[in-house]
Amino acid sequence: MKIASDLKKETxxxxxxxxxxNFPMVPRVIFGAGSFSQLGDILAxxxxxxxxxxxxxxxxxxxxxxxxxRVPLGSNDxxxxxxxxEEPKTGQVDALVTMIQNKYGETPSGIIGIGGGTLxxxxxxVAILLNNKGAAKDYQGWDLVHSPAIYHVGVPTISGTGAExxxxxxxxxxEKKLGINSDYTTYDQVLLDPDLTKTVPKExxxxxxxxxYIHCVESLTGTYxxxxxxxxxxxxxxxxxxVFLGDIPPQESRDKLMMASWHGGMxxxxxxxxxxxxxxxxxxxxxxxxxxxxxxxxxxxxxEFYPEGVALFEKMAQKxxxxxxxxICAELSQEDIDIMVNVSMGLDALWENALGKDWRKQIxxxxxxxxxxxx
Amino acid sequence: MKIASDLKKETxxxxxxxxxxNFPMVPRVIFGAGSFSQLGDILAxxxxxxxxxxxxxxxxxxxxxxxxxRVPLGSNDxxxxxxxxEEPKTGQVDALVTMIQNKYGETPSGIIGIGGGTLxxxxxxVAILLNNKGAAKDYQGWDLVHSPAIYHVGVPTISGTGAExxxxxxxxxxEKKLGINSDYTTYDQVLLDPDLTKTVPKExxxxxxxxxYIHCVESLTGTYxxxxxxxxxxxxxxxxxxVFLGDIPPQESRDKLMMASWHGGMxxxxxxxxxxxxxxxxxxxxxxxxxxxxxxxxxxxxxEFYPEGVALFEKMAQKxxxxxxxxICAELSQEDIDIMVNVSMGLDALWENALGKDWRKQIxxxxxxxxxxxx
Numbered sequence: 001m002k003i004a005s006d007l008k009k010e011t012x013x014x015x016x017x018x019x020x021x022n023f024p025m026v027p028r029v030i031f032g033a034g035s036f037s038q039l040g041d042i043l044a045x046x047x048x049x050x051x052x053x054x055x056x057x058x059x060x061x062x063x064x065x066x067x068x069x070r071v072p073l074g075s076n077d078x079x080x081x082x083x084x085x086e087e088p089k090t091g092q093v094d095a096l097v098t099m100i101q102n103k104y105g106e107t108p109s110g111i112i113g114i115g116g117g118t119l120x121x122x123x124x125x126v127a128i129l130l131n132n133k134g135a136a137k138d139y140q141g142w143d144l145v146h147s148p149a150i151y152h153v154g155v156p157t158i159s160g161t162g163a164e165x166x167x168x169x170x171x172x173x174x175e176k177k178l179g180i181n182s183d184y185t186t187y188d189q190v191l192l193d194p195d196l197t198k199t200v201p202k203e204x205x206x207x208x209x210x211x212x213y214i215h216c217v218e219s220l221t222g223t224y225x226x227x228x229x230x231x232x233x234x235x236x237x238x239x240x241x242x243v244f245l246g247d248i249p250p251q252e253s254r255d256k257l258m259m260a261s262w263h264g265g266m267x268x269x270x271x272x273x274x275x276x277x278x279x280x281x282x283x284x285x286x287x288x289x290x291x292x293x294x295x296x297x298x299x300x301x302x303x304e305f306y307p308e309g310v311a312l313f314e315k316m317a318q319k320x321x322x323x324x325x326x327x328i329c330a331e332l333s334q335e336d337i338d339i340m341v342n343v344s345m346g347l348d349a350l351w352e353n354a355l356g357k358d359w360r361k362q363i364x365x366x367x368x369x370x371x372x373x374x375x
Numbered sequence: 376m377k378i379a380s381d382l383k384k385e386t387x388x389x390x391x392x393x394x395x396x397n398f399p400m401v402p403r404v405i406f407g408a409g410s411f412s413q414l415g416d417i418l419a420x421x422x423x424x425x426x427x428x429x430x431x432x433x434x435x436x437x438x439x440x441x442x443x444x445r446v447p448l449g450s451n452d453x454x455x456x457x458x459x460x461e462e463p464k465t466g467q468v469d470a471l472v473t474m475i476q477n478k479y480g481e482t483p484s485g486i487i488g489i490g491g492g493t494l495x496x497x498x499x500x501v502a503i504l505l506n507n508k509g510a511a512k513d514y515q516g517w518d519l520v521h522s523p524a525i526y527h528v529g530v531p532t533i534s535g536t537g538a539e540x541x542x543x544x545x546x547x548x549x550e551k552k553l554g555i556n557s558d559y560t561t562y563d564q565v566l567l568d569p570d571l572t573k574t575v576p577k578e579x580x581x582x583x584x585x586x587x588y589i590h591c592v593e594s595l596t597g598t599y600x601x602x603x604x605x606x607x608x609x610x611x612x613x614x615x616x617x618v619f620l621g622d623i624p625p626q627e628s629r630d631k632l633m634m635a636s637w638h639g640g641m642x643x644x645x646x647x648x649x650x651x652x653x654x655x656x657x658x659x660x661x662x663x664x665x666x667x668x669x670x671x672x673x674x675x676x677x678x679e680f681y682p683e684g685v686a687l688f689e690k691m692a693q694k695x696x697x698x699x700x701x702x703i704c705a706e707l708s709q710e711d712i713d714i715m716v717n718v719s720m721g722l723d724a725l726w727e728n729a730l731g732k733d734w735r736k737q738i739x740x741x742x743x744x745x746x747x748x749x750x
Contacts, residue, residue, distance in 0.1 A: 020407035022417055022564075026404040027589060031603035031645065032395035042397055189397075192603070227630030228406040228567070235610040255602030263606060270406065 024167050024270050026154075028189045031258075033251060036155065036193040040072030043110065045116050045160055048139045048149050052109040055100055057123045057158060059084050059115030060200075068195035071114075074080045076104075083119040087290075089137035090173040093125040100130065105130070109123065110151035110188075114196075116208065117161035117291070124185050125167040127152035133223040136171060138180040145185070148154065156189040159257040160292065162265025164190050177285070186206040194254035206244075206322050207292030210313070213240040214295050217309035218274035219267045221355035226270060233267035234307065236260045242318040273352035275305050278347040279372065282340035285329070296324055329375040337369045344368060395726035398644050399542050401529075403564040406633075408626060411530065411568040415447030415663060416558070418485065421526050426450045428486040430475055431496025434459045434490030435575075436600045446489075451479075459493040462665075465511035465548040468500040475505065480507070483527035485563075489571075491583065492536035492666070495529050499544040499560050502527035511546060515553040520560070521664040532571040534632040535583035535667065537590065552660070558596045567637065569629035581619075581697050582667030584632055585688070587639040588615040589670050592684035593649030594642045597728035601645060608642035611635045619691040649729035650680050652665040653722040654747070672698055680729065712738050716743045 026372055029037060053076045058067075060081040071079055078307040082094070100108060107130060113123025129136055129147040147174050152162045163169075167186045168179035179185075197205075219229055239260035243253050280294040289297065296317075303310040317324070329337065345351070345368065351359040405413060415632050418429055428451045432440075435456040443479050446454055448600040455471070475483060482505060488498025502524040504511055529539045538544075542561045543554035554560075572580075592611040594604055614635035655669040664672065671692075692699070704712065718744065720726070726734040 020410045020413065022403055022405040022413070025400050028397055028399055030397040032601060035395045038395065038397070090426050128714040194602075226407060227627070227634050228571075231610055231614060231721070234613075236608055239606060247474050252602070256606070259602050259606040276713075352658055 006222075009366040021270065023187045024183045025266075026165055026187050026190045029192065029193040030190075033193060033195045033255065034176070035191055036070065037198060039153075039155070039191060042189060042191070043072060043112070043153070047074070047109045048106070049109075050074075050076060051104070053104055054105040054112060055080065055108050055126075056112045056114060057082055057096070057119055059119050062114065062157070064268070078103075082115075082119060082122065084116055086118075088118050088122045088125065088169070089171050089172045090116070090125075090140070093122065093129055093136040093171065096122070096126050097129045097136075102127070107150060107374075110153060112153040112155065113153040114157060117163040119159070120156060121169040121171065123152055123154065124149070124187070125171060125180055128169075128180060128182070128184060136180070137173040139180045139182075140171060140173055142181045142343040143183070144181065145182040145222065147184075149184045151188050153189040153191065155191045155193070155196065156258070156261070157169075158193075158200050158204065158208050159178035159197055159254075159261040160210070160264075161185065161214040162261055162268065163213065164192070165262060165265035167267065170363075177316055193250070194257050194258045197254050197258065198250075202320070204292070204362050206317070206320055207290075209240065209244060209260075209294045210296050210299070210316075211242070212236060212257075212261050213313065213316070214265045214276050214309075215268050215273060215298055216240060217269040217299075217306050218276060218350075218354065219264075221306060221309070222271055224271045224353045224358050228237050229267045229269075232263045236264035236267055236352075239263070241312070245312070245319060266364065270354035272349055274350055277300055278344045278350040279340075279368075282342075282344035283329075283345045283375070286332075286336055286340045289328075293324075296322075297328060297375050300324060301371060321333055329372050330374075337372050338365075340372050341368045366370060385663075388572040388598060394729075397643065399558045399561045401418045401540055401565045406569045408565040408568060408630065411445065411571060412567055414487075414566060416526075416531070417564060417566070418447060418587055419453075420614050421485055422449070423481070423484045425451060425676065426448075426479070427481040428479055429485050430483050431487045432453065432457055432471070432495045432695075434493055434513070435693070437489065437532070453478075455495060457497065459491055461493075462552075463497040463500065463544070463546050464494050465500075465515070465546045468497065468511040468546065471497070471501050472504045472511075476656065477499070478598075482525060485528060487528040487530065487531060489530040491533040492538040493529065495536070495538040496544040496546065498527055498529065499524070499562065500546060500555055502597075503544075503555060503557070503559060511555070512548040512550070514555045514557075515546060515548055515555045520557040522559075524559045526563050528564040530568070530571065530604075531633070531636070532568045532733045533575050533579065533583050533611060534569075534572055534619070534629075535585070535587040535639075537587065537636055537643065538636060540554075540640035541644065551585065553621055567633050569626070569633045572629050572633065577695070578697065580666070580690070581695055582665075582671055584615065584619060585671050585674070585691075586667045587632075587636050588619070589609060589693070590639045590643050590648060590676055591615060591653050591690070592635065592674075592681050593725075593729065594639075594646040594653060594680060596684070597646055597649055599728045600732050604642045604644075604646035607638045608646070611637075611639035611642055612637070615708060616687070618628070620687070620694060626631040647728035649723055649725055654715075655715075656722065657705075657719035658750070659748070660718045661707075661711055661715045664703075668699075671697075672703060672750050673745075675699065676746060704747050707747075709744075712744045712747050713740075716740050716745050719743060 056079045063081045111127040168181045170179040219233040243257045250339045276299040279298040283294045399679040432455045437548040438456045543556045545554040614631045651674040654673040658669045
């Protein structure tokens, strides 16, 4: 399990602040309510002949005739429905790649991921592995991908993770949970249709939206901040507040949360997250709690570090009648707590971003353990 | 002269609002004060062998040993200094392309434009023409470019135009002033180093910054606005106000104006400009006034249409002691005024964005003529 070093390498401006990241942006984006109906027009010129299919990886939440009818399927194309209940795994990527290679004589024309963070990450990984030999686990790390991924398109159906703009796809492998971080990971095309988020259940909407909100709090209060990151982070923060504290019409709310996720993802690309993510990773590692909920469970107790951010978070949760599970860590053994503490404290860059270079003087294992106990 | 239709086609959401533009974004960006020193590292992997040079097109403002020393020149590379006093021309593009083709046996590895809007537009056009036969004027229009441009990098040295993110390069041709609008026009790489804007003269800083500010006013008050455009436009507007009305340190000011230009350019990509740009085009066509100044000359008289925007503009100009030239159109012949009115009123989309579909009921040639007379 190398999760500790996963986020460390995401640091850009640590140390001497002389080297800046050359960041890959999504080269093509379409935004608008109903824009999903243009997906066929977008894909058509990218088709490499009739034998090279488009493969649509779709959250099985959408496995119904009404949705299938809207997918622009050519005669040789395929929809594969996938559950997003669990995190994406390297073995799952390998199985999909093998299945696609065995079934089709030609490399597909493209992979289209339709869903939340899990589906968006799976589609990125499959697109990479279809053009790079070996197993998905071989590419977990930084810049290990040497051939471009095949054409891949991201279509988020829930807003908040920022996976639609990131250059990573985080996978659970046999030995480690680690991203395939590369310039080839980033989507070639993103389609942002806020109408696709109409049917997101309320709790999931809140938890995933809070992923974006917490990105902003951690980025904007961090020591790694620069003007690039700040401008995106401030805008995403404003949008989150309009969505979760304002009283705006539903369509405007969907539009704005989708843009918040987009800008929030751009913001952390050039800065870093902080304590909530460090602790949430510990929590997820030990208890398998999904990322959005894990962030919320942790963040509510971080008033000491993010006083304004936590106060606003409480207002948001209250406004939407969100009641978080209680006492999750109260009964855990000391060994479990130690494991979570170790995973969290291994994420140096996150702590340094939050507390500065001397962060180890401000936080120790015992303090952090008691912070976990409160959850 | 087909300037009238130039901006018309930039419209996205007019009419039934059912078709959205699939917008090409700059696929790679680096931001940071001093990041210019990383240009060599960025270019190195893009070099196509020792005989294929990088050609740097640089504003001749930077023609001094101190700057030349900082350009990462390989032995076969070349800097061409170009004056930005006049707008870029199709003939100038053709001459540069011919010169480069005659001098080098191979297609260059890339073109790097370093300067303001004029240099950024020239570099885009040269990169296109080096990989597309014929003359630059043949490609003025929409999506007439069929082969990708060669690798091209934009390095702005003044902030405001948004040329670093746009998919056009506006050129003055023998018959028309029109952009080469294509998905291949957009830069492959942009380097945003706010330190490069340290030496911009104050008036130029103000006029070019106001190009961004006016983009925001026109985009945000327009009828074409959507959540994508709005989020970028609002952020750019906030940044402009911090820069031109706040009291922030010089480095922060440079950082923020560079980000304002970036976000402002993204905003108009998904909406449209308005009356100031419509009139400014008329003014430039007849009198050759440069775009930034032209916008300011017009905008100060548009309080009826943009009351808040103009009030803020006046505060900004006052704060920085900017005195705009007076009486420019007072003595013009009626024929000259008619020409400017005709050019302006031909820009349907800009007027529709500003005033709605029935804009012709709200503005006529006589009214517009008297508006020009005030300038």
